[in-house]
Amino acid sequence: MASAITTLAADAPTLSAANTGFMLICSALVMLMTPGLAFFYGGMVRVKSSLNMLMMSFISLGIVTILWVLYGFSLAFGTDSGSVIGWNSDYVGLSGIGLTELWDGYTIPVYVFAVFQLMFAVITPALISGALADRVKFSAWVLFTALWVTVVYFPVAHWVWGAGGWLFELGVIDFAGGTAVHINAGAAALGVILVIGKRVGFKKDPMRPHSLPLVMLGAGLLWFGWFGFNAGSWLGNDDGVGAVMFVNTQVATAAAMLAWLGYEKLRHGSFTTLGAASGAVAGLVAITPAGGSVSPLGAIAVGAIAGVLCAMAVGLKYKFGYDDSLDVVGVHLVGGIAGSLLVGFFATGGVQSEAKGLFYGGGLEQLGKQAIGVFSVLAYSLVVSAIMAFLLDKTIGMRVAEDVEVSGIDQVEHAETAYDFSGAGGGISARTTTAPAPAASKKVDA
Numbered sequence: 001m002a003s004a005i006t007t008l009a010a011d012a013p014t015l016s017a018a019n020t021g022f023m024l025i026c027s028a029l030v031m032l033m034t035p036g037l038a039f040f041y042g043g044m045v046r047v048k049s050s051l052n053m054l055m056m057s058f059i060s061l062g063i064v065t066i067l068w069v070l071y072g073f074s075l076a077f078g079t080d081s082g083s084v085i086g087w088n089s090d091y092v093g094l095s096g097i098g099l100t101e102l103w104d105g106y107t108i109p110v111y112v113f114a115v116f117q118l119m120f121a122v123i124t125p126a127l128i129s130g131a132l133a134d135r136v137k138f139s140a141w142v143l144f145t146a147l148w149v150t151v152v153y154f155p156v157a158h159w160v161w162g163a164g165g166w167l168f169e170l171g172v173i174d175f176a177g178g179t180a181v182h183i184n185a186g187a188a189a190l191g192v193i194l195v196i197g198k199r200v201g202f203k204k205d206p207m208r209p210h211s212l213p214l215v216m217l218g219a220g221l222l223w224f225g226w227f228g229f230n231a232g233s234w235l236g237n238d239d240g241v242g243a244v245m246f247v248n249t250q251v252a253t254a255a256a257m258l259a260w261l262g263y264e265k266l267r268h269g270s271f272t273t274l275g276a277a278s279g280a281v282a283g284l285v286a287i288t289p290a291g292g293s294v295s296p297l298g299a300i301a302v303g304a305i306a307g308v309l310c311a312m313a314v315g316l317k318y319k320f321g322y323d324d325s326l327d328v329v330g331v332h333l334v335g336g337i338a339g340s341l342l343v344g345f346f347a348t349g350g351v352q353s354e355a356k357g358l359f360y361g362g363g364l365e366q367l368g369k370q371a372i373g374v375f376s377v378l379a380y381s382l383v384v385s386a387i388m389a390f391l392l393d394k395t396i397g398m399r400v401a402e403d404v405e406v407s408g409i410d411q412v413e414h415a416e417t418a419y420d421f422s423g424a425g426g427g428i429s430a431r432t433t434t435a436p437a438p439a440a441s442k443k444v445d446a
Contacts, residue, residue, distance in 0.1 A: 013102055013105065013106060013107045014102075014107060015100055015102060015107060015108070015109065016107035016108065016236070016238075018237065019106075019107045019108050019235070019236040019237060020107075020108050020109060020112055022232070022236070022237050023108050023112045023113075023116055023232055023235065023236075024112060024115075025228065026116060026227075026228035026229075026231065026232025027112070027116045027118075027119055027228070027232070028228070029224070029225045029226075029227060029228025029229070029232070030116070030119035030123070030225055030228045030229045030232070031061075031119045031122070031225075032221060032224070032225045033119075033123050033221065033222055033225035033226065033229060034057055034058070034060060034061055034119075034122055034123045034126055035057070035058065035221065036217075036218050036219075036220075036221025036222045036225055037057050037123060037127065037130075037218060037222060038053070038054045038055075038058050038126075038218070039054075039214050039215075039217050039218030040214075040215055040217075040218025040219055040221075040222060040277070040281070041053045041054075041056075041057060041129065041130045041133070041218070041326055042054040042057075042211075042214055042218070042418075043209055043210065043211040043212060043213070043214025043215035043216075043217070044130070044133075044209045044215055044274075044326050045133045045134060045207075045209070045210065045325070045326070046134070046208075046210050047210040047211075047418060047419065048407070048408025048409065048410060048411075048417075049133060049134045049408060049409045049410055050210060050211070050410065050418040051410040051414050051416055051417065051418045052133075052134075052138065052409045052410050052414060053130075053133055055138065055414065056126070056129035056132070056136075056138070056141055057126040057129055059138075059141075059142060059145070060122050060123070060126040060145060061122055063142060063145050063146055063149075064118070064121050064122045064125065064149055065118060065122065067146060067149060067150065068114075068118045068121055068122075069093060069094055070092065070093060071092055071150075072118075072121060072149065072150070072154050073091045073094065073114050073117070073118070074086065074087055074088050074091035074092050075087065075150075075154040075155065075158065076117065076121075076153075076154045076155075076157040076158050076161075076162060077091070077113075077114075077117065077157075077161070077162050077163075078091055078162075079164075080158070080162060080163060080164025080165065083159075083164055083165060083166035083169065084155060084158070084159065084165075084166065085154075085155050085158055086158045086162050086164075086165075091114075094111070094114060097110045097111060097114075098110075099111075103235070104163070106235050106236060107236060107238075108235060108236065113235065116232060116235075117157070117161075120180075120181060120229075121149060121153055121154075121157070123181070124149070124153050124177075124180075124181045124184060124185050125145045125148055125149055125153065125185070125188075127181070127182070127185035127186075127189075127328060127332055128148070128185050128188050128189045128192065128328065128385075130189070130325060130326035130327070130328045131189035131190070131192065131193050131324045131325055131326065131328040132189070132192060132193065132196070132325065133199075133325035133326055134199050134207075134325060134405055134409060135196065135199050135200075135399050135400060135405050135409070136196065136399060136400070137396075137397060137398060137399065137400055137413070138413045138414070139396070140392055140396055140397065140398045143392060144192075144389065144392055144398075147388055147392075148188065148385060148388060151384060151388070152184065152188065152380070152381050152384050152385060153180075153184065156179070156180050156184050156377055156380065156381065157180050159180075159376075159377070160172065160174050160179055160180040160373070160377075161174070161180065167179070167372070167373050167376070167377075170369055170372065170373070171355065171366075171369050172369050172370060172372065172373035173289065173290075173292075173293055173343050173347065173352070173353065173355060173366070173369075173370065174289045174340065174373065175230070175233055175234075175245065175288065175289055175290070175291055175292035175293070175352060176229055176230045176233035176245075176288045176289065176291070176292075177229070177288050177289065178285070178286075178288050178289025178290070178336045178339045178340040179289065179336065179340055179373050179374060179377045180377070181288070181336075182285045182288060182289075182332045182333070182335060182339075183332075183333060183336035183337060183340065183374060183377050183378050183381070184377055184381045185328065185332055185333075185381075186328055186329050186331075186332035186333025186334070186336060187333055187377070187378045187379075187381040187382040187385070188381045188382070188385035189324065189328040189329055189332070189333070189385075190322065190324070190329050190333065190382060191381065191382040191383065191384075191385035191386035191389065192385055192386065192389040192398075193322055193323055193324060193329075194322060194386060195386050195389040195390050195393060195398075196389060196393060196399055197323070197399075198321075198322075198323035199323050199325065199405065200402055200405050200406055202323045203318060207325075209274060212273045212274060215273070215274060215277050216273055216276075216277055218277075219276075219277035219278075219280050219281060222280075222281060222284065223253060223280055223284065226249055226253075226284045226288075227246055227249055227250075229288070230245045230246070230248075230249045230287070230288060230291055231243070231245045231246040231249065233245070233292075234292065234352070241292060241351055241352050244291070244292070244351055245291045245292050247296055247299075248287055248290075248291035248292075248294060248296060248298075248299035249284065249287055249291055249299075251287075251296050251299040251300055251303065252283045252284075252286060252287035252290075252291065252299040252300065252303030252306075253280050253283035253284050253287065253303060254283070254303065255283060255299070255300045255301075255302075255303030255304045255307065256279050256280065256282045256283025256284075256286065256303035256304065256306050256310075257276055257279040257280045257283060257307065258279070258304070258307070259279065259303065259304040259305075259306075259307030259308050259311075260275050260276070260278060260279025260282060260307040260308070260310065260311045261275055261276060261279060263307070263308050263311040263312070264311060267311075275311070278310070278311075278314070278327065278331060279307045279310070279311065281331055281335075282306050282307050282310035282311075282331050282335045283302075283303040283306055283307060283335075285306070285310075285331060285332055285335030285336055285339060286302050286303060286305075286306030286335045286339030286342070287299055287302055287303060287306075287339060288336070288339060289336070289339045289340045289343060290302050290339045290340070290342055290343045290346065290347075292351055292352035293343050293346070293347035293348065293351055293352055293353070293355070293357070294342075294343070294346040294347060294348060294351070295346075295348050295351075298346035298348065301342070301346060302338075302339060302342050302346060305338060305342065306334075306335050306338045306339060306342075309334055309335075309338050310330055310331050310334050310335050310338075313329070313330035313331075313334040314327040314330035314331070315330075316329075316330065317329070317330070333378070336374075337374055337378075340370050340373060340374045341367065341370050341371065341374060343357060343366065343367075343370050344357050344358060344364070344366045344367025344368070344369075344370045344371070345357045345358045345359050345367065346359060346360075347360065347362065347366055348360050349362065400412065400413070
């Protein structure tokens, strides 16, 4: 008996300073993605609503952080109940967690796992905001965010990643958030915009990005932060899986950007900076669920396929008449679906798990599991988000008044404007065009 106990103690994970430091860095990288998203979205809107767009992302850092500490971590990663939700009273307020208590089966503290997953919870509702640009009351958005993460994100995160969650137990592969983050946010965006309707002037007025440099800055920050988002999701750096995910993240993003630009050139005759930025994000979205299952060559395929599909999808809003302001549905929903389903084709069985896709002799089994994960999360998020938007719209109202939307939401909702032109001259001032006044004569005493 004594030898058995000794063997068990020797096999038990011990705290790894290297993995702990690595995961803290990854957490900081994922946190940076939310301000990066704010810049990305903020540059894509018209100047009169750019501050509102920045704030709709940035406020998530405040709201979701507090809710995560109070009960979100417990709901998402606590002890399973019925395969749909978790709960652990020690996680409420993060008050019952020991300083060096390890996340089960890993070499990092529970605190580190909790803060890493917090950053995922923060950015997911922020992704939704891009679909609602120009027309939503900030107070309504704050309330929607709090309700949505509670009713949608926390349960779905448990389904996908929580021990005992029904999609986790089914064997759905989602390395870093294709279903829990991107499909979840994209479906929610579609549900909300179907309720609140189109912007004033949709398909009539030009609604071009006011600052493409901001868009490119935001895309660069997202790309940078995504290495923490993806590689960190293996929760350590001992066996090389995280390194493969890091490589695949870069490869797929590059392929998607090139594919988007190629489609854009053939379809519209130009290579645009907005297309480059959007293509990169499409690749990042698609490789998020798949990157731990595919080879670098598979990552090229995933990125290229997603780049073309998302480039095609962003135009669907004009065909079907839903006003997805900044293409959240076209990029995050479509990209998340593509990446999640492509696991069923390109999984090699030699990286994060032994599951193989169709092209590697695995048949249709994994593809079927991926489809169940994709469409269950899509349906749940779409329906529940639409219901919440409808109830908020009928009670406190979701949209600003039409004249506020036309004049600009920034000044009314935030009492500020993004750019102050009051001190900028429009040319040579009138004063400098007149002759200078004669100098006063010097009095000479007699």
